[in-house]
Amino acid sequence: MRDVQDHWFRQAKREGYRSRAAFKLTxxxxxxxxxxxxxxxxxxxxxxxxxxxxxxxxxxxxxxxVGVDLKSIDSSGLPPNVTLLEADLREIELESIGGTMFDVVLSDMAPDTTGDHFGDHHRSIRLCNELLDRAHIWLRPGGNLVMKVFEGEAYRDLLDRAGSMFSKAKGFKPVASRGESVEMFVICAGQLSAAERDQDGGGPTEAEQIAPPRPKPGPGWSS
Ligand SMILES: C[S@@+](CC[C@H](N)C(=O)[O-])C[C@H]1O[C@@H](n2cnc3c(N)ncnc32)[C@H](O)[C@@H]1O
Structure with a gap:
């Protein structure tokens, strides 16, 4: 397992990435x-x-x-279209991150691991649910969301919740994650609008009128 991790670490160095996590998103x-x-x-x-x-x-x-983290991020060498914010994701308002809904929300957030798999899993699930709680504020209807989770007993419920909010939600484990056995990514495509979520009607919100939905998920979703 260490050999696998070293491989990705060396590859990241060679390609100028700050960490091997780059290959997971790629x-x-x-x-x-x-x-x-x-x-x-x-x-x-x-x-x-x-x-x-x-x-x-x-x-x-x-x-x-827009990159947000509890820790400060060194901006040197990052492309000019990246903005950074040192903050707790659970405490920020849309205004502090540009005031406009995003097309895509990515989360590689993880709690500090303790070695207690049960506790780490539930802390990770809580972070994911906190992200889903805010998805309708930050992510435009039709937008995509990717979030990391540590697998465990509550994983299925998380996937079901994501499935009720998006056209599609699936678990995916990138090759570069194989060394980290409990790590999984939930890939959610096409956030449903309020009207789609609420079958009983209720027209689109003001934000939804401004941001028309994207087309439904494309070919990458067949696999
Ligand atoms: C695995 S690292 C992310 C690596 C990153 N995706 C990259 O490619 O460089 C997980 C990060 O989640 C951050 N994090 C955990 N909880 C957070 C929260 N509530 N708000 C913001 N960041 C958080 C941690 O500080 C940590 O830096």
Missing amino acids: EIDDKKKVLSKGDRVLDCGAAPGSWCQVAARRVGPRGSV
């Missing part, structure tokens, strides 16, 4: 097509910044990335 996006040119991306739990590097490259100069 594979997720190659297979699931969550990012598009011109997207506005919110990267939650962004330190030291390798997902920001990957996302910034993929959305291109017309797109932008």
